[in-house]
Amino acid sequence: xxxxxxxxxxxxxxxxxxxxxxxxxxxxxxxxxxxxxxxxxxxxxxxxxxxxxxxxxxxxxxxxxxxxxxxxxxxxxxxxxxxxxxxxxxxxxxxxxxxxxxxxxxxxxxxxxxxxxxxxxxxxxxxxxxxxxxxxxxxxxxxxxxxxxxxxxxxxxxxxxxxxxxxxxxxxxxxxxxxxxxxxxxxxxxxxxxxxxxxxxxxxxxxxxxxxxxxxxxxxxxxxxxxxxxxxxxxxxxxxxxxxxxxxxxxxxxxxxxxxxxxxxxxxxxxxxxxxxxxxxxxxxxxxxxxxxxxxxxxxxxxxxxxxxxxxxxxxxxxxxxxxxxxxxxxxxxxxxxxxxxxxxxxxxxxxxxxxxxxxxxxxxxxxxxxxxxxxxxxxxxxxxxx
Amino acid sequence: xxxxxxxxxxxxxxxxxxxxxxxxxxxxxxxxxxxxxxxxxxxxxxxxxxxxxxxxxxxxxxxxxxxxxxxxxxxxxxxxxxxxxxxxxxxxxxxxxxxxxxxxxxxxxxxxxxxxxxxxxxxxxxxxxxxxxxxxxxxxxxxxxxxxxxxxxxxxxxxxxxxxxxxxxxxxxxxxxxxxxxxxxxxxxxxxxxxxxxxxxxxxxxxxxxxxxxxxxxxxxxxxxxxxxxxxxxxxxxxxxxxxxxxxxxxxxxxxxxxxxxxxxxxxxxxxxxxxxxxxxxxxxxxxxxxxxxxxxxxxxxxxxxxxxxxxxxxxxxxxxxxxxxxxxxxxxxxxxxxxxxxxxxxxxxxxxxxxxxxxxxxxxxxxxxxxxxxxxxxxxxxxxxx
Numbered sequence: 001x002x003x004x005x006x007x008x009x010x011x012x013x014x015x016x017x018x019x020x021x022x023x024x025x026x027x028x029x030x031x032x033x034x035x036x037x038x039x040x041x042x043x044x045x046x047x048x049x050x051x052x053x054x055x056x057x058x059x060x061x062x063x064x065x066x067x068x069x070x071x072x073x074x075x076x077x078x079x080x081x082x083x084x085x086x087x088x089x090x091x092x093x094x095x096x097x098x099x100x101x102x103x104x105x106x107x108x109x110x111x112x113x114x115x116x117x118x119x120x121x122x123x124x125x126x127x128x129x130x131x132x133x134x135x136x137x138x139x140x141x142x143x144x145x146x147x148x149x150x151x152x153x154x155x156x157x158x159x160x161x162x163x164x165x166x167x168x169x170x171x172x173x174x175x176x177x178x179x180x181x182x183x184x185x186x187x188x189x190x191x192x193x194x195x196x197x198x199x200x201x202x203x204x205x206x207x208x209x210x211x212x213x214x215x216x217x218x219x220x221x222x223x224x225x226x227x228x229x230x231x232x233x234x235x236x237x238x239x240x241x242x243x244x245x246x247x248x249x250x251x252x253x254x255x256x257x258x259x260x261x262x263x264x265x266x267x268x269x270x271x272x273x274x275x276x277x278x279x280x281x282x283x284x285x286x287x288x289x290x291x292x293x294x295x296x297x298x299x300x301x302x303x304x305x306x307x308x309x310x311x312x313x314x315x316x317x318x319x320x321x322x323x324x325x326x327x328x329x330x331x332x333x334x335x336x337x338x339x340x341x342x343x344x345x346x347x348x349x350x351x352x353x354x355x356x357x358x359x360x361x362x363x364x365x366x367x368x369x370x371x372x373x374x375x376x377x378x379x380x381x382x383x384x385x386x387x
Numbered sequence: 388x389x390x391x392x393x394x395x396x397x398x399x400x401x402x403x404x405x406x407x408x409x410x411x412x413x414x415x416x417x418x419x420x421x422x423x424x425x426x427x428x429x430x431x432x433x434x435x436x437x438x439x440x441x442x443x444x445x446x447x448x449x450x451x452x453x454x455x456x457x458x459x460x461x462x463x464x465x466x467x468x469x470x471x472x473x474x475x476x477x478x479x480x481x482x483x484x485x486x487x488x489x490x491x492x493x494x495x496x497x498x499x500x501x502x503x504x505x506x507x508x509x510x511x512x513x514x515x516x517x518x519x520x521x522x523x524x525x526x527x528x529x530x531x532x533x534x535x536x537x538x539x540x541x542x543x544x545x546x547x548x549x550x551x552x553x554x555x556x557x558x559x560x561x562x563x564x565x566x567x568x569x570x571x572x573x574x575x576x577x578x579x580x581x582x583x584x585x586x587x588x589x590x591x592x593x594x595x596x597x598x599x600x601x602x603x604x605x606x607x608x609x610x611x612x613x614x615x616x617x618x619x620x621x622x623x624x625x626x627x628x629x630x631x632x633x634x635x636x637x638x639x640x641x642x643x644x645x646x647x648x649x650x651x652x653x654x655x656x657x658x659x660x661x662x663x664x665x666x667x668x669x670x671x672x673x674x675x676x677x678x679x680x681x682x683x684x685x686x687x688x689x690x691x692x693x694x695x696x697x698x699x700x701x702x703x704x705x706x707x708x709x710x711x712x713x714x715x716x717x718x719x720x721x722x723x724x725x726x727x728x729x730x731x732x733x734x735x736x737x738x739x740x741x742x743x744x745x746x747x748x749x750x751x752x753x754x755x756x757x758x759x760x761x762x763x764x765x766x767x768x769x770x771x772x773x774x
Contacts, residue, residue, distance in 0.1 A: 001487055060515040244459050250454070
């Protein structure tokens with residue numbers, strides 16, 4: 001199998017984009033990535049999108065986007081794994097190049113979530129849970145993660161202050177990211193006093209509804225070293241994909257995200273490294289408790305130490321293991337299908353030294369963790385700067 | 388890249404399956420394929436499904452199915468390309484094994500279409516067209532294909548009798564297929580006098596709404612020759628994927644399905660053969676006109692000769708180029724996400740000599756053509772019996 005490199009990225013300002021349709025959001029990000037990479041064609045494209053059907057009454061999404069991007073008859077594939085759809089698109093793009101089937105692959109993600117009302121958006125998002133056993137009983141995602149938070153607090157003594165520190169840190173990072181939906185800092189007090197959503201989770205412990213697209217261009221490392229040489233070489237050294245039960249009630253333990261643990265083991269094994277060798281990570285902080293549980297599942301901190309680590313500032317830009325330098329889902333926004341691809345963009349920018357005011361000092365390896373539902377799926381990628 | 392073989396298949400009786408849920412349909416087909424292949428685990432799974440969101444309020448589909456099949460944390464990927472979703476799942480499964488990433492891959496497709504009412508089903512299906520330019524203007528698929536039929540009749544003199552012969556032939560084949568939704572013959576007179584749907588297309592020129600699942604097990608050819616030796620070796624010698632504009636109005640010519648022409652060229656090139664070397668094919672007869680246009684796009688007949696060839700019986704079981712020996716979408720049914728996988732099953736069974744009363748005499752190469760929307764995407768696979 002061939003080594004695969006990221007050579008270009010494209011994004012736009014995320015938020016309530018009344019001025020952009022579903023196809024605009026995707027095509028803008030995709031064209032930005034194509035221009036950034038300097039490629040004159042693409043061999044294949046993958047799009048991660050959770051539910052263009054329920055959010056925009058549009059399926060057959062990849063062909064539509066190939067059409068509007070002007071690249072037909074290029075093969076175009078839409079993949080779906082709820083909020084992990086973008087990470088899944090990344091994995092398949094990586095596989096297509098690694099296998100030798102294609103040389104230049106456009107990997108993108110998109111979600112247009114604000115063209116439906118709040119009830120409809122909540123319903124659409126709830127289809128990432130087990131509809132028959134959870135959705136139809138009235139369970140929504142804030143409630144599922146609230147149960148996970150309660151269990152974690154009970155078992156490990158995780159506090160509401162620790163959860164709140166995650167939000168404060170992610171907003172501090174997002175304030176340095178001009179593409180973020182909410183690019184401003186918040187205080188611990190503001191988070192702790194925000195509206196209750198599902199006890200113990202308050203509004204500022206929850207990621208928002210967002211319109212946005214994201215795209216990257218992948219090529220074989222050999223082409224990145226030669227024809228498309230423009231930046232330091234950044235390659236995919238690990239890819240892991242795992243599933244777990246969709247319904248939370250089927251799990252032995254609410255405080256562990258098993259799909260993330262397994263996907264991480266697979267990605268670490270492929271890369272031949274462990275969590276200590278990872279300099280920073282973009283993780284799926286759909287709710288503050290998720291970031292804490294995920295940093296534990298990735299092996300960055302011992303079980304029960306994710307909360308204290310966040311409180312001590314270990315996951316801040318200046319900490320030992322910076323997490324969500326982009327602002328994460330909380331501040332940057334969470335257009336579900338695009339999120340996993342935007343994580344790849346942030347890690348690439350950090351490794352290239354192009355992360356602006358939030359740039360880390362000479363990082364070498366970054367990890368992305370993108371998660372569907374309450375942890376029913378996880379996609380992990382590890383990127384490394386080679387020169 | 389490694390050669391890939393089909394070693395097991397699973398299906399069930401298709402139709403209005405009030406006794407089966409979405410997850411039942413998929414898991415039944417998947418378990419049948421696993422049992423048929425005799426594998427004791429799978430490394431990865433792909434599911435083609437067009438719109439479990441609109442038909443069943445369920446996304447995150449592949450993880451749900453991994454959960455209900457009892458194979459978590461197995462990587463599970465859902466792909467969508469409207470009615471070509473099953474063919475797309477096949478292509479990715481092939482790629483994953485060809486690349487060396489996995490050895491045993493479960494490729495499946497499913498759609499549960501009868502749990503919504505007729506208006507809702509028509510709406511859901513219309514999302515395979517360009518929603519903003521076609522769907523919201525009231526255009527549905529019978530209307531789109533009726534326009535293509537009118538153009539073909541005008542340009543090439545194709546007749547309503549010729550269209551009707553396609554339906555008669557497919558029902559004759561389907562009558563020999565116990566899994567078919569409508570396993571009975573129809574006469575030319577019955578077809579010609581059936582209810583008008585969208586002039587010139589009558590009810591018996593249109594494929595039905597169907598509940599169904601389908602699955603196959605793929606392994607490297609080397610494993611099929613040794614550990615899983617049970618049947619004649621059947622491998623994938625060609626795979627082609629192409630897109631076209633989603634909206635019919637954007638095309639230069641309504642009488643040509645360009646995505647099928649391009650995908651066929653790609654598959655033929657990979658296989659190193661042409662249409663003359665194909666013994667039989669399963670094609671996407673969502674409407675009778677589609678089968679005629681597709682047999683032309685595949686190079687089986689000259690442009691304008693698809694209709695006369697059907698009328699002369701060249702595409703019948705006993706003809707020179709049997710098409711849709713399974714009964715096709717018309718008689719077998721069309722659970723959209725499962726259709727492309729069921730095509731692989733029929734071709735495999737014919738090549739293995741296991742097609743029962745509809746068995747062809749010693750066929751060596753079969754082709755599958757699975758199409759999304761009005762031709763916005765096409766997936767083609769060519770399978771060959773090696774011994």
